Amino acid sequence: MDYSRNLKALPPYVFAELDRKKSAAREQGRDIIDLGIGDPDRPTPKRIIDKFTEAVNKPSNHRYPIGRGSRIFKEAVVKWMEKRFNVGVSDKEVMCLIGAKDGVTHLPLAFVNPGDIVLVPDPGYPGYTSGTILAGGVAFPVPLTAEKDFLPDLSKLPEELLRLTKILWLNYPNNPTSATADYPFYEEIISYAEKYDFIVAQDAPYSEIYFGAPPISMFQIQGAKQHCIEFYSMSKTYNMTGWRIGFAVGGEKIINGLATVKENMDSGTFSAIQEASAWTLLNCDTEAAGIRELYRRRAEVFSAGLKLLGYDVLKSNATLYLWVKVPGNYDSMNFCAKVLEEADIVLTPGIGFGKSANKYFRIALTVEEEQIHKSLERLKKVKI
Ligand SMILES: Cc1ncc(COP(=O)(O)O)c(C=O)c1O
Known part of the structure; x- marks a missing residue:
């Protein structure tokens, strides 16, 4: 039995090695801050959950x-x-x-x-x-x-x-x-x-x-x-x-x-x-505005802190991400591996998004501000 030509043509999963290192770090009991995943950390607003509860009780649904x-x-x-x-x-x-x-x-x-x-x-x-x-x-x-x-x-x-x-x-x-x-x-x-x-x-x-x-x-x-x-x-x-x-x-x-x-x-x-x-x-425009403000604030705090540490952070206009230049002579993969090793922080290497991005890494703003400050503290230890 063989996989289809199309399935076999899918690009290799570039994060496999980094995922392995992340799991190994967790297994060692290290306190990992995960800035890798673009998945909102806060729950769905209550009014939406209430509306869903109402809807789920209708047999027609x-x-x-x-x-x-x-x-x-x-x-x-x-x-x-x-x-x-x-x-x-x-x-x-x-x-x-x-x-x-x-x-x-x-x-x-x-x-x-x-x-x-x-x-x-x-x-x-x-x-x-x-x-x-x-x-x-x-x-x-x-x-x-x-x-x-x-x-x-x-x-x-x-x-x-x-x-x-x-x-x-x-x-x-x-x-x-x-x-x-x-x-x-x-x-x-x-x-x-x-x-x-x-x-x-x-x-x-x-x-x-x-x-x-x-x-x-x-x-x-x-x-x-x-x-x-x-x-x-x-x-x-x-x-x-x-x-x-x-x-x-x-x-x-x-x-x-x-x-x-x-x-x-x-x-x-x-x-x-x-x-x-x-x-x-x-x-729910009010809820959407609150979520927008949350990311704006996190982007502002994180960017300012990274700039103080000497990172070249691109101006964030939108989304839940910061796009940052990999410092020095590192490429995105070995720099992210170094940060995981030395600071217990997960970043996403640019190469995962395409060949032209190997001099960048992505930060997901999906942690609370206190974790952002903790990340900045830890990044101080990483020589760039
Ligand atoms: C650019 C882009 N498109 C699509 C998606 C998937 O979105 P959805 O949760 O609506 O499937 C994502 C999720 O991160 C994304 O970043």
Whole structure:
């Protein structure tokens, strides 16, 4: 018995060695501070849990969920797009997802044939590449560099490549760099999508974790819908990673493609979760603002402390991450191994997000401020 060609083509898991060292340190009883995982440390706000408890007690919610999402959830998404971005969409242009990851990894199955190109950001969330490979496509990394504000520069790509491209992945606010994108950038990207007829897939699970002007939607740009799909999530906005719910908004043909894949694969998110989430989207701006402020504050405290220690920290505009330059002659993997060894702190090496990021590491701001101060104290011991 052999694994499929596509499965065998998935990139190796680069964190294996670091994970082994982390487990070994824990087994030795060392007090590890884990700044590796982008999973909110605080619980889901109580009002959302209460709404869910109400919803779970309704027998109508105990049956199979409806394919693209319940009426109540889709209506809430339509209203949220209007409220948040002043964008009008119909319920045929939205669908519920089992988190943004569900949409990210399944979209290529609807549009990519063997050998087709999918442009993926480097550094970037691994799901863009793995979803492409599992669909038989070719993931082509597009570097995001500090000089270009971590935005892809399509003018550097050959015409033949753009002609073979089916999907361009964007992710703003960006994991891992925390960069954001603006109107002129999206306008330019959409003109490329029109010229070369590809889909722009904008993965936006951090849309509500921002520290300056609120990020915009591509649909604020005239004519975007035909070529674009955006992925939103409840995970980070409301500390709901475990609930598994997000949604896609996009042109009807693109949504129909993704929905057909999913109708053949899963039966959607539990209806009680959809009901509680629908209510949350329309009633929990205060909770979202509190969570945003929490990360803003943590980013500020951690960045200031790191700078005092001599680290080159990029300005954090959004997300739950800090993107920091690896000091001296280290590469990202051996520097993170050194920090784990000498300071009992887990960081994420940039190489895990792509080849162009080997001189960076990522810090997840998912620990309380007291732990941030403790981390800074420990980092004092690490010679850079
Ligand atoms: C860029 C990006 N996309 C998607 C996801 C997955 O989000 P969800 O929990 O909505 O599946 C994450 C999670 O960390 C992410 O960083």
